[in-house]
Amino acid sequence: MRAWKLEIPPGADIRQPHAKPGGDEVSLVELNALGVLYQYFAPSDYDKSGTETHARWLQFRSDHGFKYADVLEVSPEQLPDFESKLQMFFEEHIHADPEVRYVTAGSGYFDVRDESDSWIRIAVEPGDMLVLPAGIYHRFTVDSSNYIRAVRLFADEPQWVPINRTSAERHPARLAYEQLYPERSFSTEPEQQALRV
Numbered sequence: 001m002r003a004w005k006l007e008i009p010p011g012a013d014i015r016q017p018h019a020k021p022g023g024d025e026v027s028l029v030e031l032n033a034l035g036v037l038y039q040y041f042a043p044s045d046y047d048k049s050g051t052e053t054h055a056r057w058l059q060f061r062s063d064h065g066f067k068y069a070d071v072l073e074v075s076p077e078q079l080p081d082f083e084s085k086l087q088m089f090f091e092e093h094i095h096a097d098p099e100v101r102y103v104t105a106g107s108g109y110f111d112v113r114d115e116s117d118s119w120i121r122i123a124v125e126p127g128d129m130l131v132l133p134a135g136i137y138h139r140f141t142v143d144s145s146n147y148i149r150a151v152r153l154f155a156d157e158p159q160w161v162p163i164n165r166t167s168a169e170r171h172p173a174r175l176a177y178e179q180l181y182p183e184r185s186f187s188t189e190p191e192q193q194a195l196r197v
């Protein structure tokens with residue numbers, strides 16, 4: 001996993017890295033401060049009983065109450081309506097529950113908004129597990145490989161319910177997210193870079 005400040009020029013291919021010129025890499029500590037969690041599980045072992053990785057995987061799921069899992073493959077061959085699904089994934093949104101994605105093959109980018117409403121791009125590859133907290137503004141795209149396979153973890157029956165930003169500002173999950181990180185001061189408008197007081 002690597003993360004950096006993002007700047008996509010208008011009309012550019014979203015599947016390219018687009019590191020902001022002169023922008024710094026973003027550390028795990030900075031991601032943690034936004035509520036984004038990361039763990040590595042060796043992909044060859046996470047589902048192999050008897051391995052230390054599998055034991056850690058089960059422990060993580062049990063500690064956080066993720067009873068359900070499914071596997072999503074995002075590629076032109078595996079996902080019907082690939083391009084339109086990709087557009088939906090790249091529409092800025094929140095969820096009412098944490099988004100947990102463990103990458104077992106391929107690669108891609110999760111973009112999250114920081115406290116000043118700037119984008120941070122998080123590149124994931126096999127072994128990377130990301131937890132995006134409920135209420136964080138985010139989006140997803142495959143990278144130029146056009147392929148990712150991810151295990152998705154859920155507390156309840158698997159379902160994917162995005163709440164697009166245009167209707168998310170007063171959503172309880174968004175308000176709770178802003179309350180959870182009171183030391184960060186979230187701006188309310190994408191264009192508004194000044195911090196709210």
Ligand SMILES: CSCCC(=O)/C(O)=C/O
Pocket residue numbers: 072074089099101108138139140148150160
């Ligand atoms: C590889 S996960 C697919 C995208 C998704 O589920 C999501 O919610 C992105 O934000």
Ligand SMILES: [Fe+2]
Pocket residue numbers: 093094095099138139162
């Ligand atoms: Fe999402």
